[in-house]
Amino acid sequence: MKKFVLSRDDLNPSDYSIEYEELLNEAQYSAVMHDRGPVLLVAGAGTGKTRTLVYRVARLVESGVDPSQILLLTFTRRSAHEMLRRASQILDERCQRVEGGTFHHYCSKLLHLNAESIGYPENFTIIDASDAMDAIHLVRSRMDIPKEQKRFPKKLTLYSIISSSINKQRSIRQTIEDEYPQFISHLEKIDELNSKYQDYKELNYVMDFDDLLVKTRDLLLNNDEIRTQVASKNRHVLVDEYQDTNALQAELTRLLSSYHKNVMAVGDDAQSIYSFRGADHKNMMRFPELFENTKIIKLEENYRSTQRILDVANRVLEEAQEKFDKKLYTNNEQGDLPGLVKAANMNDQSRFLTQMILNLREQGSELSDIAVLFRNGRDSFDLEVMLNKKDIPYIKYGGQKFTEAAHVKDVLAHLRVLLNPKDAISWNRILLLIDGIGPKTAEDLFSWAHQNGNPFRPENAPNISERYLTQLKALGDLFSKLKQLKGSVPEQLQAVVDYYSVFCKKRFDDHPKRMKDLETFVDISGTYRSLETMVEEIALDPIEATAIETEASQKDESPLILSTIHSAKGLEWRTVFLIQCLDGILPSGYALDDEDQLDEEVRLLYVAVTRAKEQLFITYPALFQSRYGDYFSNPSRFIDELSDELIEPWLLVEDNEASQQSQIEDKKDRLEN
DNA sequence: TCTTACCCAGTTTTT
DNA sequence: CTGGGTAAGA
Numbered sequence: 001m002k003k004f005v006l007s008r009d010d011l012n013p014s015d016y017s018i019e020y021e022e023l024l025n026e027a028q029y030s031a032v033m034h035d036r037g038p039v040l041l042v043a044g045a046g047t048g049k050t051r052t053l054v055y056r057v058a059r060l061v062e063s064g065v066d067p068s069q070i071l072l073l074t075f076t077r078r079s080a081h082e083m084l085r086r087a088s089q090i091l092d093e094r095c096q097r098v099e100g101g102t103f104h105h106y107c108s109k110l111l112h113l114n115a116e117s118i119g120y121p122e123n124f125t126i127i128d129a130s131d132a133m134d135a136i137h138l139v140r141s142r143m144d145i146p147k148e149q150k151r152f153p154k155k156l157t158l159y160s161i162i163s164s165s166i167n168k169q170r171s172i173r174q175t176i177e178d179e180y181p182q183f184i185s186h187l188e189k190i191d192e193l194n195s196k197y198q199d200y201k202e203l204n205y206v207m208d209f210d211d212l213l214v215k216t217r218d219l220l221l222n223n224d225e226i227r228t229q230v231a232s233k234n235r236h237v238l239v240d241e242y243q244d245t246n247a248l249q250a251e252l253t254r255l256l257s258s259y260h261k262n263v264m265a266v267g268d269d270a271q272s273i274y275s276f277r278g279a280d281h282k283n284m285m286r287f288p289e290l291f292e293n294t295k296i297i298k299l300e301e302n303y304r305s306t307q308r309i310l311d312v313a314n315r316v317l318e319e320a321q322e323k324f325d326k327k328l329y330t331n332n333e334q335g336d337l338p339g340l341v342k343a344a345n346m347n348d349q350s351r352f353l354t355q356m357i358l359n360l361r362e363q364g365s366e367l368s369d370i371a372v373l374f375r376n377g378r379d380s381f382d383l384e385v386m387l388n389k390k391d392i393p394y395i396k397y398g399g400q401k402f403t404e405a406a407h408v409k410d411v412l413a414h415l416r417v418l419l420n421p422k423d424a425i426s427w428n429r430i431l432l433l434i435d436g437i438g439p440k441t442a443e444d445l446f447s448w449a450h451q452n453g454n455p456f457r458p459e460n461a462p463n464i465s466e467r468y469l470t471q472l473k474a475l476g477d478l479f480s481k482l483k484q485l486k487g488s489v490p491e492q493l494q495a496v497v498d499y500y501s502v503f504c505k506k507r508f509d510d511h512p513k514r515m516k517d518l519e520t521f522v523d524i525s526g527t528y529r530s531l532e533t534m535v536e537e538i539a540l541d542p543i544e545a546t547a548i549e550t551e552a553s554q555k556d557e558s559p560l561i562l563s564t565i566h567s568a569k570g571l572e573w574r575t576v577f578l579i580q581c582l583d584g585i586l587p588s589g590y591a592l593d594d595e596d597q598l599d600e601e602v603r604l605l606y607v608a609v610t611r612a613k614e615q616l617f618i619t620y621p622a623l624f625q626s627r628y629g630d631y632f633s634n635p636s637r638f639i640d641e642l643s644d645e646l647i648e649p650w651l652l653v654e655d656n657e658a659s660q661q662s663q664i665e666d667k668k669d670r671l672e673n
Numbered sequence: 674t675c676t677t678a679c680c681c682a683g684t685t686t687t688t
Numbered sequence: 689c690t691g692g693g694t695a696a697g698a
Contacts, residue, residue, distance in 0.1 A: 075687095075688085076687090076688085077688095102688060103688080104688050105688090128688085129687080129688085154691080154692080155691090156691090209687090209688050210688095212688085213688095273686075274686080274687075274688095276685080276686060276687085277686085277687065277688075375685070375686080376684090376685055376686075377685080377686085378684080378685095398686080398687085399686095401687095406690090435676095436675095436676075437676085438675055438676045438677080439675085439676090440674080440675060440676090441675080441676090467698095539688095540688070541688085542687095542688095564685085564686065564687095565686080566685090566686045566687065567686090567687080585685095588685060588686085589685095590685070591685090600686095604686085
C-alpha cells in the first residue's frame with residue numbers, strides 16, 4: 001500500500017461524502033485531491049480524464065469552494081454540460097452552478113459584462129465564419145484592387161490568413177510567408193484589407209470568433225482592475241482538451257488564473273487534431289514553462305477499450321514521424337479482433353453498415369451505443385440515404401450545420417438587425433433578397449439608414465425606385481410587427497418566416513423542404529429565453545442539421561450516432577465503424593505533401609480508433625465513385641500495412657437469394673417514387 | 674450603372 | 689450545392 005500525503009484543505013478527507021479513493025486510481029485520485037498551484041494532467045485516450053475532471057469539480061464543491069468560483073473550460077458546450085450533469089449526479093445540484101463552457105462562450109460573457117471598457121455597446125453581435133467572410137468580401141469590394149496578372153486571394157483565403165495570424169499570434173507577413181507564399185506579392189493589400197476589416201467590425205459593433213479571444217486578452221492585459229476582479233473570482237480554473245488550444249488560449253488561461261494560480265490543464269498530445277485552427281500540441285509541453293511550479297500527473301491505464309483495440313491504436317501511432325512515448329494498456333479483456341472491411345463500392349459499404357447495425361440492434365444493442373465515424377461531413381451521405389430508407393433514426397454531428405444553411409441565415413438576419421441595427425452584414429443579406437436591389441443599392445440604403453433616423457422604415461429613403469418600393473414597405477411593416485411581438489421569440493420568428501416564404505420559393509428549388517425546416521425552427525425556438533440569447537447561442541453553438549429532423553420526427557428510440565472524427569472527440573461507444581478509410585480522404589489529399597499535416601492525420605485516425613470500447617470496424621470501398629467517374633482507390637496508407645493479427649480482414653459475399661430480394665425492393669422503391 | 678441569369682469549377686476538419 | 693466570373697439586359 002502506498003501512502004499519499006494530503007495537504008490540508010477546508011475539509012478533512014475523511015469527511016467527504018464521496019469515497020474518492022475507492023472510486024479512482026492513484027493518479028486520478030491525486031489529481032482530484034490536488035490542492036493549490038498549477039497542474040498538467042497528461043491523460044491518454046480512455047484513461048478517465050473526463051471522470052477525473054468530473055470528480056475534481058465535485059470534490060472542490062464539496063470541500064466548500066463556491067461553484068461560481070470554478071471555471072471549467074471545455075472544447076464544446078455539449079461536453080461542459082455533460083460534465084456538470086455528471087458532477088451533479090455524484091454530488092448534488094450545486095455543481096450545475098459551476099461556470100462552464102468554451103473559451104469563446106466565457107470570453108463573450110466577459111465582454112458583454114465589460115463592453116464599455118472596450119468601446120463596444122452591450123448589444124454587440126457575434127458573427128460566424130461565413131458572416132466574417134461576407135464582411136471581408138464587402139471590405140474588399142470597397143477597396144480598389146488592381147486587376148493584376150496575379151490573382152488576389154478569395155474571401156475564404158483572406159479569412160484564413162487573418163484568422164491564422166491571430167490564432168498563432170504572428171504577423172500577416174509571417175503567416176503568408178509560411179502558409180500562403182503564393183500571395184506574398186499581395187502582402188501590402190492584404191495588410192490594408194485586414195486593418196480595414198478590423199475597423200469595419202468596430203464600426204458596426206460586431207465581433208468574429210477571434211475577436212472574442214483577442215479582445216478578452218486585451219481587456220485583461222490592459223485593465224488591472226478588471227483582471228484582478230475576474231481572476232480573483234476564478235478560484236479554480238480547469239481546462240479540458242488542452243492539446244487543442246492555441247497560443248492565444250494559453251495566454252488567456254494564464255490571465256484568467258493569474259490571481260489564485262490554481263489551474264489544471266488536461267489533455268493528450270497524441271490527440272491533437274485542430275492545428276488548422278491554430279492549435280499546437282506542443283502547447284501542452286510548454287505549459288510548465290508558462291506556469292511556474294507545475295505538477296505533472298500522468299494517467300496511463302486505459303479503462304475504455306479492449307486490448308485488441310488498443311493494439312491497433314498503438315500501431316497506428318507508430319505511423320507518425322514525430323514519436324510519442326506512450327503505449328496504451330488496459331486490464332480489460334482481449335476482446336474481438338477489430339475488422340477491416342473491404343467493400344466493392346460505396347453502396348456495399350453502406351449496405352454492410354446498415355445490416356450490421358440492424359443485427360446489433362436485434363442482439364440488444366441500443367442504437368446510441370453505436371457510432372459511425374468519418375473524415376469529412378459528406379462521407380456519410382450515401383449511408384444516410386440508406387438509413388433513411390430503412391427507417392433507422394440517427395443524429396449526425398459535424399458537417400453542414402442547420403443554422404448555417406442559407407435559408408436559416410436569411411431568417412436570422414432579420415432578427416439580428418432588430419438587436420443591432422448597425423449590423424451591416426445582416427442588412428446586406430436582407431436587402432439583397434429584394435428584387436431589383438443589388439450590392440450597390442443595398443449599400444446606399446444602409447448608409448442612408450446610418451445617417452438618418454429610422455432604419456426600420458427603409459421605404460422612407462430617398463431615390464427609391466418604383467421597382468422595389470412596395471417590397472421595402474413590406475419589410476418596414478415586418479419590422480413594426482416584430483417590435484410589437486417583442487418578448488415572444490416563436491411569434492417573432494413565425495412573422496419573419498411568413499414574410500420570407502415568398503423569397504424562399506423564388507430562391508430555392510427545394511423550397512418545400514426548406515420551409516418545413518423553418519417551421520420546425522419556429523417550434524423549437526421557444527426553448528430560448530430571449531432573442532438575444534438565441535442569436536448569440538446559435539452563433540457560438542450552431543444547431544446540428546439532423547438535430548432538427550430528429551426533433552421533428554420524435555422517434556422514441558435513441559438514435560444512432562454519425563459523426564466526423566473531429567466532432568467525436570472525447571466521446572466513446574461500444575461499437576465504432578470508421579468508414580471511407582481511403583488514401584486521399586484519411587489522410588486527406590491536402591495533407592499529403594506536408595509531414596506535420598500527415599502526422600495530424602495519423603492522430604486523427606488514432607482518435608477515431610480509440611473511441612471504440614468493444615468493437616471496431618474500419619471499412620473502405622475498393623471503387624471510389626465521384627461525379628467525374630469511378631476509379632479504383634487505395635485503403636488509407638495508415639491501415640494498409642496493419643497485419644492480419646492486429647486487424648482481421650472481412651470479405652463481403654452476396655447471399656444470392658437475399659440480393660434478389662433487395663433488388664426487388666429497390667425496384668419497388670423506384671416505382672413508388 | 675446596376676442587376677440578374679447563366680455557366681463553370683471545386684468542395685476538410687470547427688469555435 | 690455554392691462562389692465567382694462574365695455577359696447581356698434594364
